[in-house]
Amino acid sequence: MAPINRWFKWPPVARNEDLNRAYDAFSFATTILRATRRDQPSVVADIRVYIQVPYEGTEHDSPQSRAQQAETFSPNELKAYTIMSGDHETCHFTPKLIGYAEESQGPNGLVPGGFLITIAWQRVSGIRLGSGIIGPYSTSTLGAQSSTTRGSPGPFWYQLRKLVELGVIPLQKGTRHLVFNKTTEELYWVGWYNASLKRGVKVNNAWLAIYKLAKPSKGDSSWMTDNWPRDISKWTF
Structure with missing residues (x-):
């Protein structure tokens, strides 16, 4: 070792x-x-x-x-x-x-x-996506365009909801805590040192900003508040 x-x-x-x-x-x-x-x-x-x-x-x-x-x-x-x-x-x-x-x-x-x-x-196999915007791996690849997208949820939203249902909340931030396997097209969640154990956490588009899968408009911090209107039309993906 x-x-x-x-x-x-x-x-x-x-x-x-x-x-x-x-x-x-x-x-x-x-x-x-x-x-x-x-x-x-x-x-x-x-x-x-x-x-x-x-x-x-x-x-x-x-x-x-x-x-x-x-x-x-x-x-x-x-x-x-x-x-x-x-x-x-x-x-x-x-x-x-x-x-x-x-x-x-x-x-x-x-x-x-x-x-x-x-x-x-x-240890899971794949590429750690980094600490910035996701780069070559589009949010559509991970099915992370929006929490309200119609049809079957992409892996990002499906997996996040499963974790929330179990009461295991990843408090780590940024795409460096996501690993993507190009061969299998599997997405993995890693880095559980700062895990939170609680239920009732809301799953909404704010998670896109938390994980840096999208970039809010410059100067816009409303997504961090409870009364956020959930509008991501001006965000950069």
């Missing part, structure tokens, strides 16, 4: 431990590793590791002192993958959960008794 991004801390770590606890926050680090199956190298997995780390300024305290910071934690990313993989026939357009482990750090850990979580999912 090889790390594909650097370690970082999230949420930002405050110097005051009491402040962190008051806001129900704690200090942890996360990274992503990439691995292949020994018996089938073509199968590639991404593995995210969450590990609790000491509050800033307490890194050199005794293990007994650091152990008092130990917390339990279940990331929304794991919950989202569990829900989607539990109904993967419906959510075949999301990465399949391979496995996970929820453990505690040992007595010599950074935070003895603190959480250590590992999540592995199968």
